[in-house]
Amino acid sequence: KGPTGKNFVPFGVGLVELADDTGPVLRVEGRLTENDPTKLQFGMDVELTMIPFTTDDDGNQVVTFAFQPI
Template sequence: MDDSLFTETADGVALVGSRCDDCGAYTFPRQGGCPRCTGSAMVDVPLSRTGTLWTWTVQGFRPKPPYTGTAAYEPYGVGYAELPGELLVETRLTETDPARLRIGMPLRLELVPFADDEQGEPVHTFAFVEDTHD
């Protein structure tokens, strides 16, 4: 897991992005310059842990190298999570069944196992899961 992508908040782990103090644009991952106004007044911010599914697909075949996922490849959902008032984040989805994915469904951030490191310890990445909490 790339620890520079995450921060601990009172509500749990959140992605770290940047917000431009000049124009208010958000970026993920964090950046030193603003892609909207080209300003350099960027501050690190924890991004929302919840959002909605903007669009999605299912990755049904192993991606080309340098993909380093688990040896036993299984299809996985991929989509864009719309974080309210912030931005769209490209993300893995924990759901893989197309019949259960729908645009606008509520999502929340989770850390999920991705692969094992050289010592056999799990490496985690972020994904979004359907948020069934109101």
């Protein structure tokens, strides 16, 4: 599912470390809202967001999660 061919838009993928006061808890590989590598750096803060993914057969928008720099 999702856009293909000329409708596909490249996206960044990153390893996001989720932590609490005790330190790292979980690492998640996920889509990034930013795909320009010059705007990304190791250790930068990101937040979870929802972005459009595709439209289903009934015309409803399907969303997915991504991480965006803050």
